[in-house]
Amino acid sequence: MTKRKDAKRVEKNWLEWAVFGVGLALVAGTLGYLVYDGAAAGDDPPAVEVRLGEPRPTGHNFVVPVAVTNHGDQTAEGVTVEVTLEGAGGAGPERGQLTVAFLPRRATREGWVAFRADPRAGRLTPRVLGYEKP
Amino acid sequence: MRSISESLREYARGVAGGLLFSLPLLYTMEVWWAGFTSHPWRLALYVAATFALLLGYNYFLGLRRDSCFSEVVIDSFEEMGLGLLIAFLILWLLGRVSLDQPLSEIAGKTTVEAMTVAIGVSVGTAQLGAEGEDERDKGVGGSRAAAGGHHFGGQLVVALCGAVLFAANIAPTEEVVMIAVEVSAWRLLGLALLSLALGALILYYSEFSGSRRFVRFDARHDVLFGAVITYAVALAASAAILAFFGRFDGQGLAACVAQTIVLGVASTLGASAGRLLLQ
Numbered sequence: 001m002t003k004r005k006d007a008k009r010v011e012k013n014w015l016e017w018a019v020f021g022v023g024l025a026l027v028a029g030t031l032g033y034l035v036y037d038g039a040a041a042g043d044d045p046p047a048v049e050v051r052l053g054e055p056r057p058t059g060h061n062f063v064v065p066v067a068v069t070n071h072g073d074q075t076a077e078g079v080t081v082e083v084t085l086e087g088a089g090g091a092g093p094e095r096g097q098l099t100v101a102f103l104p105r106r107a108t109r110e111g112w113v114a115f116r117a118d119p120r121a122g123r124l125t126p127r128v129l130g131y132e133k134p
Numbered sequence: 135m136r137s138i139s140e141s142l143r144e145y146a147r148g149v150a151g152g153l154l155f156s157l158p159l160l161y162t163m164e165v166w167w168a169g170f171t172s173h174p175w176r177l178a179l180y181v182a183a184t185f186a187l188l189l190g191y192n193y194f195l196g197l198r199r200d201s202c203f204s205e206v207v208i209d210s211f212e213e214m215g216l217g218l219l220i221a222f223l224i225l226w227l228l229g230r231v232s233l234d235q236p237l238s239e240i241a242g243k244t245t246v247e248a249m250t251v252a253i254g255v256s257v258g259t260a261q262l263g264a265e266g267e268d269e270r271d272k273g274v275g276g277s278r279a280a281a282g283g284h285h286f287g288g289q290l291v292v293a294l295c296g297a298v299l300f301a302a303n304i305a306p307t308e309e310v311v312m313i314a315v316e317v318s319a320w321r322l323l324g325l326a327l328l329s330l331a332l333g334a335l336i337l338y339y340s341e342f343s344g345s346r347r348f349v350r351f352d353a354r355h356d357v358l359f360g361a362v363i364t365y366a367v368a369l370a371a372s373a374a375i376l377a378f379f380g381r382f383d384g385q386g387l388a389a390c391v392a393q394t395i396v397l398g399v400a401s402t403l404g405a406s407a408g409r410l411l412l413q
Contacts, residue, residue, distance in 0.1 A: 026218045030241060034241065038175035
């Protein structure tokens with residue numbers, strides 16, 4: 001391969017043009033999306049919603065799927081969720097707890113809470129206890 | 135024009151370099167968190183700053199000496215694109231991004247990681263054994279740098295790249311804050327002196343080989359001057375990266391300065407190594 005000192009024309013093979021094209025598209029797309037996202041996103045504090053799934057018996061207890069969604073515009077850290085089970089027998093209500101380390105804006109994280117009594121016989125109430133600003 | 139296999143070899147060097155320099159970052163959870171806790175505009179600014187750095191690096195140290203400035207721009211886009219692709223792929227393999235996450239989370243994590251990967255790709259392409267070439271290329275501005283001995287702007291850009299590459303691996307960790315708030319003022323002074331000494335030492339040995347080629351009237355004065363400049367660049371890079379990762383948010387001035395000095399040791403090493411490459 002001979003090198004020309006004063007080559008002013010850009011010489012590239014098809015592979016290099018392809019990589020450049022993909023690179024340009026990715027960079028432009030990423031930058032465009034970030035700018036749009038920054039302009040569109042508001043400044044609302046985290047708004048956390050908790051949804052419960054269908055209880056299911058395991059070998060030694062019962063588990064209830066929990067989906068935690070953040071509808072706000074800021075990330076919530078250390079989201080603590082408490083689920084109370086009432087009226088399923090036993091003395092008083094039974095409580096299950098769940099902590100999500102980080103809940104980014106618009107994101108959903110899933111987990112389970114466990115109970116000794118059968119939740120299908122009682123009433124489940126989810127509640128968000130609190131979370132920090134990261 | 136290069137053949138396809140030559141291009142492939144170049145990209146392979148780039149990918150190796152990108153992974154080599156950024157893998158610690160891809161395995162660090164504080165960096166993933168920065169991806170979704172940072173404001174999108176802060177991320178966009180980070181992308182723009184990195185792109186400017188890549189342009190500078192490719193101009194002074196990039197692969198193609200026999201090229202015009204538009205080729206430098208094209209190379210920078212290629213490296214940035216490779217960085218984004220590699221970062222996404224590795225994060226996906228590590229289970230840190232998945233397609234059921236919101237786009238803002240995926241884009242945030244990938245962007246934060248990809249910037250260091252892109253600088254790594256650039257350094258890898260230009261520096262990791264250029265086989266089959268008669269000599270290592272020095273970029274468009276490189277020939278000028280070689281002829282004039284030391285091109286100041288080029289040295290600054292390369293020092294900045296090295297500093298960012300090294301400091302970015304440490305800046306997001308909790309340890310920097312922990313050290314900064316717990317360390318005594320005397321030890322902090324010691325860290326600053328260590329940084330300056332490291333900078334001077336590395337520079338002295340690199341300038342020494344240079345001073346045999348080019349007549350210098352006062353090498354000792356030059357090394358002192360160079361070490362101070364290197365440390366200044368390193369501190370500026372440290373402060374910028376710490377600010378990006380939100381380490382200055384809600385901190386007092388003393389804690390910010392302490393963090394910058396603690397991180398400064400790493401970025402001085404990077405900046406000195408960067409300046410060595412230009413020799």
